[in-house]
Amino acid sequence: MIKNHILNKISLGKKIWCILLDPDKLPIEKFDYLFSLINKSSCDYILVGGSLINNFIFNNYIKKIKAISKKPIIIFPGNNQQISQHADGLFLLSLISGRNPDLLIGQHVKAAFKLKASNLEILPCGYLLIEGDSLTSAIYMSESLPIPKNKSDIAAATALAGELLGLQFIYLDKGSGSKSTVQNQMIKTVKKNIEIPLIVGGGINDRKDLENVWKAGADIAVIGTSIEKNLNNVLLFDKIYQ
Secondary structure (H helix, E strand, O other), X not given: OXXXXXXXXXXXXXXXXXXXXXXXXXXXXXXXXXXXXXXXXXOOEEEEOOOOOOHHHHHHHHXXXXXXXXXXXXXXXXXXXXXXXXXXXEEEEEEOOXXXXXXXXXXXXXXXXXXXXXXXXXXXXXXXXXXXXXXXXXXXXXXXXXXXXXXXXXXXXXXXXXXXXXXXXXEEEOOOOOOOOOOHHHHHHHHHHOOOOEEEEXXXXXXXXXXXXXXXXXXXXXXXXXXXXXXXXXXHHHHHHO
């Protein structure tokens, strides 16, 4: 069980890091070399998803990963079509930072029966978009305003509301390609106010960034763009974890 594994690691004071793969940005042709690095690394999970994925290739993409990966695969869906039986779990994301009803509950209704019939471990997750230095794909595609980067109290109240509603994870995201991470103060404030695992992604571009988000209170760090740009960065992030 993915959730139990995460909770057990957190209870032991251990941190978790994941690699996010976007099928639109990382072609299958690079998998052999990439997974020769990932499989030897301390990376805990592979996340797969994105905002603009051609849904017809999504299942085949995850099927290929499943065939060569030693790490569990969690879907990080951009819409209700990004579902595959070849994955191990799925973050059921509710965009609680915005007020777009389609991403709060609409997409979930469309996928509900399919998810119920699947073998995927469903991981309900409150997803919060945080203001960055530029307009990200996630913000544009969600058609919603992000939480201002200096409004830690709003982020904390939103995360707490998500926890009280029964969500099992909180994800703070600056978006793919962000030049900087979620501010330490916001991570600290959110972590102080919730008891469920806190995930932070976006803008984790080097070892220092990874250290910072963990020290600020993130239980799980998600790294995508940095590894897309240079596959050897798997080794860079792995060193700090050991």
